[in-house]
Amino acid sequence: MAEEKVMTPQVEEEAVEIGKNWKANPHKWTGDPNQPLLEVKNLRVSYHTYAGEVQSVRGVNFDVKHGEILAVIGESGCGKSVTARTIMSLIRHPGVVKEGSQILFEGKDVLSMSKKELSQYRGGDCGMIFQDALVALDPTMRVGKQIMENLRIHSKMTKKEAKEEAIRLLDVVGIPNAETRFRQYPFEFSGGMRQRAMIAMAVACQPKLVIADEPTTALDVTIQAQIMELLKRLRDEDGTSIILITHDFGVVAGFADKIVVMYAGQIVERGSRKEIFYNPQHPYTWALLGAVPRLDWENKQMLRTIRGTPPDLVAPPKGCPFARRCELCMNVCLEEMPPVKEFPGEGPENHGHSAMCWLYADDAPAEVREKAEALRVKGGEGHE
Amino acid sequence: MSNEVEKTAAAAGTKPLLEVSHLKKYFKVGNKRTLKAVDDVSFNIMPGETLGVVGESGCGKTTCGRTCVGMYDPTDGTVLYNGKNIHELKGAEKKAFTKEVQIIFQDPYASLNPRMTVAEIIGEGMDVHGLYTGKQERQERIGQLLRMVGLNQEHANRFIHEFSGGQRQRIGIARALAVEPRFILCDEPLSALDVSIQAQVANLLIRFQKELGLTYMFIAHDLAMVKHISDRVAVMYLGSVVELATSAEIYSNPLHPYTEALMSAIPIADPDIEDSRQRIMLEGEVTSPIDVPPGCKFQSRCPRAKECCRKDAPELKEVSPGHFVACHFAGK
Numbered sequence: 270m271a272e273e274k275v276m277t278p279q280v281e282e283e284a285v286e287i288g289k290n291w292k293a294n295p296h297k298w299t300g301d302p303n304q305p306l307l308e309v310k311n312l313r314v315s316y317h318t319y320a321g322e323v324q325s326v327r328g329v330n331f332d333v334k335h336g337e338i339l340a341v342i343g344e345s346g347c348g349k350s351v352t353a354r355t356i357m358s359l360i361r362h363p364g365v366v367k368e369g370s371q372i373l374f375e376g377k378d379v380l381s382m383s384k385k386e387l388s389q390y391r392g393g394d395c396g397m398i399f400q401d402a403l404v405a406l407d408p409t410m411r412v413g414k415q416i417m418e419n420l421r422i423h424s425k426m427t428k429k430e431a432k433e434e435a436i437r438l439l440d441v442v443g444i445p446n447a448e449t450r451f452r453q454y455p456f457e458f459s460g461g462m463r464q465r466a467m468i469a470m471a472v473a474c475q476p477k478l479v480i481a482d483e484p485t486t487a488l489d490v491t492i493q494a495q496i497m498e499l500l501k502r503l504r505d506e507d508g509t510s511i512i513l514i515t516h517d518f519g520v521v522a523g524f525a526d527k528i529v530v531m532y533a534g535q536i537v538e539r540g541s542r543k544e545i546f547y548n549p550q551h552p553y554t555w556a557l558l559g560a561v562p563r564l565d566w567e568n569k570q571m572l573r574t575i576r577g578t579p580p581d582l583v584a585p586p587k588g589c590p591f592a593r594r595c596e597l598c599m600n601v602c603l604e605e606m607p608p609v610k611e612f613p614g615e616g617p618e619n620h621g622h623s624a625m626c627w628l629y630a631d632d633a634p635a636e637v638r639e640k641a642e643a644l645r646v647k648g649g650e651g652h653e
Numbered sequence: 654m655s656n657e658v659e660k661t662a663a664a665a666g667t668k669p670l671l672e673v674s675h676l677k678k679y680f681k682v683g684n685k686r687t688l689k690a691v692d693d694v695s696f697n698i699m700p701g702e703t704l705g706v707v708g709e710s711g712c713g714k715t716t717c718g719r720t721c722v723g724m725y726d727p728t729d730g731t732v733l734y735n736g737k738n739i740h741e742l743k744g745a746e747k748k749a750f751t752k753e754v755q756i757i758f759q760d761p762y763a764s765l766n767p768r769m770t771v772a773e774i775i776g777e778g779m780d781v782h783g784l785y786t787g788k789q790e791r792q793e794r795i796g797q798l799l800r801m802v803g804l805n806q807e808h809a810n811r812f813i814h815e816f817s818g819g820q821r822q823r824i825g826i827a828r829a830l831a832v833e834p835r836f837i838l839c840d841e842p843l844s845a846l847d848v849s850i851q852a853q854v855a856n857l858l859i860r861f862q863k864e865l866g867l868t869y870m871f872i873a874h875d876l877a878m879v880k881h882i883s884d885r886v887a888v889m890y891l892g893s894v895v896e897l898a899t900s901a902e903i904y905s906n907p908l909h910p911y912t913e914a915l916m917s918a919i920p921i922a923d924p925d926i927e928d929s930r931q932r933i934m935l936e937g938e939v940t941s942p943i944d945v946p947p948g949c950k951f952q953s954r955c956p957r958a959k960e961c962c963r964k965d966a967p968e969l970k971e972v973s974p975g976h977f978v979a980c981h982f983a984g985k
C-alpha cells in the first residue's frame with residue numbers, strides 16, 4: 270500500500286543528506302574474498318549466577334566474509350547480544366567463555382589476544398553499536414568528547430583534528446547543530462540521537478567489521494532508511510563486513526546477505542536472505558515470520574503468538590530447545606538434539622541453507638510431515 | 654483486578670481522560686539558547702482510547718509524554734487528567750495519580766534499579782499502594798505478572814543486569830501493570846522485543862484495554878504496530894503535531910508531506926519488494942529544534958514548499974471530520 274502513495278519519487282542516491290560529508294576509506298581491503306574475516310567456532314558462553322549456570326550461548330558456529338552482511342534474528346534472550354559481546358571480547362565475570370570456543374578474526378584468535386592487541390582490535394578493526402545506547406555511553410562525559418577519545422586511541426590525530434572529525438561524524442549520522450550537540454551530555458539527547466551518536470563512534474575508525482546490535486530500534490523509518498543506507502555504503506565502498514542483530518524483518522529483508530535464526534543459545538536455521546524468507550524450514554522460523562507486524566492487520570485483532578515460554582537457560586532441555594512450544598513435537602524431539610539438515614538452494618548465493626529439526630529425519634512420521642506442510646509459513650505472502 | 658477501574662472509566666463517560674492544551678516544554682542549552690522540544694501541542698485522549706504518537710527521532714515524543722504524566726513541568730500550557738491540572742495535584746489526589754498513571758520507559762535498563770531483584774521491582778508499587786493482603790498473594794501476583802509478559806517465576810529473584818534487552822523491557826511492562834493503572838504512557842514499549850513477544854505484549858495491552866478500559870498513549874516507530882494498536886494517531890515533527898486522524902484514515906489518506914514520507918519508508922518484510930521499491934527520501938538538512946526559523950518547520954525538506962511556507966507557520970486545521978493537518982496545501 271505504501272508504494273502507491275508516492276508524490277515525487279526521488280532516486281535514493283541524490284537525496285541522502287545523512288552521510289553527505291562521509292569520506293571513503295583510504296585503506297580499502299584487498300585480499301582473498303573467499304577467506305572469511307571472522308570465524309566463530311563452537312562458541313559456548315555461560316553466566317554463573319545465584320540461580321545457577323545460565324548457558325547463554327550453546328555451541329554457535331558461523332563465519333562472516335569480507336563485505337558480507339550477516340543478520341542475526343531470534344527470540345529475545347536467545348544469546349544474540351552475548352554472542353556479539355564475545356566477538357568483541359567483552360565477557361566479564363560472572364560470564365565465562367567455555368573451553369573449546371574459538372573466535373578468529375583474520376585467522377587470529379581474539380580470545381587470546383594481548384591487552385595491546387585488543388585495544389587496537391576493539392574500536393579499531395571491529396566497531397560495535399551497542400543495543401542500549403544510554404548504558405553504553407558514559408553519562409558523565411560529553412558526547413563529543415567520547416567520540417574524540419575513541420578517535421585519539423586509534424589514530425595519531427591531534428586534539429583539534431579529533432574534535433573536527435567528531436563533529437563531522439555527528440553530522441554524517443544526521444544530528445543537526447553538531448557543534449552544539451558536541452558539548453551536550455547523553456541525557457540531553459533523544460533516544461534516537463544517542464543511538465546515532467553510538468553509530469558515529471562505531472564507524473569512526475573505519476573498522477573492517479561492524480557489529481550492529483539493534484542499531485535502528487529508536488529511529489523513525491525515514492532516518493532508519495538513511496542509516497541503513499549509510500551502513501550499506503560502508504559495505505559497498507569499503508568492503509566493511511557487518512553483523513546486524515535486529516528484530517525488524519523489514520530491515521533484514523532489505524539489507525542482509527545471509528541470515529541466522531537463533532533460539533535458546535543455538536542456531537536453528539541459517540540461509541540466504543531469500544531462502545529464509547521464501548523457503549523457511551524450521552518451525553520456529555515459521556512462527557517468527559507469522560508474527561511479523563503487517564499493515565493489513567485488522568485494528569486490535571488478536572495476533573498470532575507462540576504458545577508457552579522459552580526454556581530456562583539454567584537447565585536447558587536435552588532435546589530440541591523449541592520442543593515445548595512446537596506444535597509438531599515428537600517423542601524424539603524431547604530426548605535428543607535434532608540433526609542438521611541441509612537444503613540445496615537455487616543458485617550459488619542460496620547455498621548453505623540448513624535447519625536443525627527432527628522433521629527432516631528419514632523416519633519422521635508421515636502425519637507429522639503433513640501437519641508441517643499446513644503450518645509452513647512463507648514470508649512476504651500477501652504483501653504483494 | 655478491581656472493577657473500580659471499570660466503574661470510574663464508565664463514570665467518566667465521554668469526557669476526555671487527558672486534555673492537553675498549548676503545551677510547551679523548552680530546555681536551555683549552551684550559550685543561553687533555547688531548545689523547543691515541545692512547542693504548542695494540543696490534543697485529547699478519551700477513556701479507553703489509544704493515541705499513537707509517531708514522528709522523527711528527536712521531535713519531542715518522549716518529552717511530550719513525560720510532561721503529560723507530570724515527570725517534567727511544562728514551560729507553558731496545561732495538562733488536565735480527569736479534569737484536574739496534573740501539575741497542581743497535592744496529597745491524596747497526587748498519590749492516586751501516581752498509581753493510576755504508569756510509564757513504560759524507552760530505556761528499560763536506565764529506568765530500573767540495578768540493586769533490586771525483579772520481584773522487588775515489580776512489588777514496589779504494589780507495596781506503596783497496598784494492593785495485596787498477604788505475602789502469599791504478593792508472590793502469586795508477581796508470578797502471574799511475570800508469566801503474562803512471557804517470563805517465569807524463576808526470574809523473580811534475579812537482578813536486572815542478568816537479563817537481555819527485551820527481557821528488561823518486559824520487566825518494565827510487568828512493573829507498570831502491577832499497580833492496576835488506568836492510563837499508561839508507553840514509550841516505545843515493543844521496539845526491544847522480537848516479533849513473537851511483540852505480538853504477545855500487544856495482545857496483552859489490547860486485552861487489558863478491552864477488559865479494564867485502560868487508556869494508552871503509545872509512542873513508537875513501528876508504524877504497522879501503531880496502526881494496529883491505536884484508535885487515533887498523532888504525527889509529530891520538530892515539537893509540533895502536524896497531523897492527527899484515526900489510524901485507518903492516516904494510513905490510507907496521509908495529507909501532510911512528512912506523513913507521506915514516513916508511510917513510504919515503512920520497511921516491508923519481503924526481499925523482492927525491498928529490492929525494487931522506491932522511498933521518498935527527504936532532501937535538505939534536518940532542522941534543529943534550537944533556533945527554529947520562522948514559517949513551516951518542515952519547509953527545508955518539503956517537496957511542496959512554496960513562498961508562503963517560509964513566512965507563515967501553518968496551523969493544525971480540521972480538513973475533514975476528525976482529520977487535522979498543519980499544512981498550507983493540505984487537501985488542495
Ligand SMILES: Nc1ncnc2c1ncn2[C@@H]1O[C@H](COP(=O)(O)OP(=O)(O)OP(=O)(O)O)[C@@H](O)[C@H]1O
Nearest residue numbers: 316325345346347348349350351815816817818819
Ligand atoms: N550478566 C548476565 N548475568 C546473567 N545472565 C545473563 C547476563 N547477560 C545475559 N544473560 C542471559 O543470557 C541470555 C542471553 O542474553 P542476550 O543479551 O544475549 O539476549 P539477546 O538475544 O540479545 O536478547 P534481546 O533480543 O532481548 O536483546 C539471557 O537469557 C540472559 O538472561
Ligand SMILES: Nc1ncnc2c1ncn2[C@@H]1O[C@H](COP(=O)(O)OP(=O)(O)OP(=O)(O)O)[C@@H](O)[C@H]1O
Nearest residue numbers: 457458459460461680690710711712713714715716
Ligand atoms: N533533559 C533534556 N535536556 C536538554 N534537552 C533535552 C532533554 N530531553 C530532551 N531534550 C531534547 O529535546 C528534543 C526532543 O527529545 P525527545 O527525547 O522528546 O525526542 P523523541 O521524539 O522522544 O525522540 P526519539 O524518537 O529519538 O526517542 C531533542 O532535541 C532532545 O535533545
Ligand code: SF4
Nearest residue numbers: 589592595602626627
Ligand atoms: S525438532 Fe521437533 S520440536 Fe524441534 S522444531 Fe523440529 S519438530 Fe519441533
Ligand code: SF4
Nearest residue numbers: 949952955962980981
Ligand atoms: S506548509 Fe508548506 S512547507 Fe509546510 S508541509 Fe505544507 S507545503 Fe510543506
Ligand SMILES: [Mg+2]
Nearest residue numbers: 350400817818
Ligand atoms: Mg540483545
Ligand SMILES: [Mg+2]
Nearest residue numbers: 459460715759
Ligand atoms: Mg523518545
